[in-house]
Amino acid sequence: MRVLVLGGIRSGKSHWAEATISDTAGEPVRYVATGRTDPTDPDWSRRVDTHRSRRPAHWSTVETTDVATELRADPRTPTLVDDIGGWLTATMDRLDAWTGGSVRTDVDALCAAVTGFDGKLTLVSPEVGLTVVPATAGGRLFTDELGTLNQRLAALCDRVVLVVAGQPLVVKEAR
Template sequence: MGRHALVLGGARSGKTGFAERLALRTAHKPAYLATAEALDAEMRDRVESHQRGRAEHFTTIEEPVALSGALIAAAATHDVILVDCLTLWISNLLGAGEDVAQAVDELATTLTQIQHAKIILVSNEVGLGIVPDNKLARMFRDLAGATHQQLAQICDDVYFVVAGLPMTLKGERAE
């Protein structure tokens, strides 16, 4: 097991659907580790809709900030853990005043330690557009890009999803 994957793509690209299919292909007891926080009515509706859609297949775990600890705990009882998504997690870390680089280092270390469960990380590729016009947005884009590069180095499989079509960047060929 322990063959970790990073799934990147733009907003609404189909990356989560692909990651879910990837998880269910090998899982006996999958978990869905959600990093989103439902801070308004529209986001609550989105979260509830996503939960209903995957309820029969995944155990849902919600953790907006302490991702490494949640992964370690989930790996004790689940064979596949899908994390959706890293860019929301980075936003949550920034909002909480946490050191993002340190948290990413901790996540990378955690991934190398978890060998008995497959971890599938989903994240938005935000670096393909124009340079943001404000400091916070540029910092976010840079942190996301650095996170993706660091995790791509240690994940066995890396995919990029466009228009629902997965492309293999590293590792096992996409479906």
């Protein structure tokens, strides 16, 4: 079962995904964290620490932006990827997509890894387009790329859930 969990900032999407990835207490879960760490940003550090403190001790955590390789390395262990927006930002930075580079190859590789994943997979991603169009070219580029990526991932997933104010709304259910 592949699940895409969408929501806005502070919507509760990560918390909901963490609470639902494991059906049984003690089941191993691999948590793939894509967010950067920045010791010079105390607010960001607190956000990362909040996520870390919620994870059960028996979960393994991999902090990486190479999500496709991580998914291909172990396609059976229940895995939660949090979040796709962080992955996309790091990918756009690495490929200089802000000034003309393309993320297409990396997006294709991520989608192929999701398709090839045999275990339980939950992907967390920010939903875009629920507010004003960003005022900067970089902001518009990011929302365009993330919106397209979310659509591709939704097509590959069995279930899509939108979390609003901590409440899950099923957008797509497995057939």
